[in-house]
Amino acid sequence: QVQLVESGGGLVQGGGSLRLSCAASGRTFSTYTMGWFRQAPGKEREIVAAISWTGSRRYYADSVKGRFTISRDNAKNTVYLQMNSLKPEDTAVYYCAATTSGLGSSTTDYNYWGQGTQVTVSS
Numbered sequence: 373q374v375q376l377v378e379s380g381g382g383l384v385q386g387g388g389s390l391r392l393s394c395a396a397s398g399r400t401f402s403t404y405t406m407g408w409f410r411q412a413p414g415k416e417r418e419i420v421a422a423i424s425w426t427g428s429r430r431y432y433a434d435s436v437k438g439r440f441t442i443s444r445d446n447a448k449n450t451v452y453l454q455m456n457s458l459k460p461e462d463t464a465v466y467y468c469a470a471t472t473s474g475l476g477s478s479t480t481d482y483n484y485w486g487q488g489t490q491v492t493v494s495s
Contacts, residue, residue, distance in 0.1 A: 376394055376469070378468045383494065384491075387457060389457075391455070392453040393452055394406070405470070406425075407419060408421050408469075410464035420442075423443070425446075440453060460495045467486055470482060
């Protein structure tokens with residue numbers, strides 16, 4: 373079992389940057405694949421990025437490649453999402469998720485979810 377708490381969301385102008393953090397409880401954090409998802413109003417929740425438990429493999433949605441970077445610090449039980457060159461279409465609630473399975477890109481691949489943090493990008 374793992375509990376996830378996101379932080380770092382907020383309001384930013386287009387072209388700006390934000391860094392999201394997801395703090396996990398539990399001693400087995402380092403064995404979980406971690407993902408970031410987002411959900412905009414009226415849209416389905418979608419994958420943003422994912423990282424394997426060692427950090428050696430990463431997945432990015434095409435819409436964020438070259439702008440966002442996912443990373444993790446297993447000593448701190450934390451996963452990060454560095455978001456640069458933000459666009460208004462990045463506006464959404466961002467969720468952290470965990471799974472004991474491999475590097476998945478579907479919401480059904482993940483067992484544990486945080487409560488979400490709002491990111492709003494103004495034009």
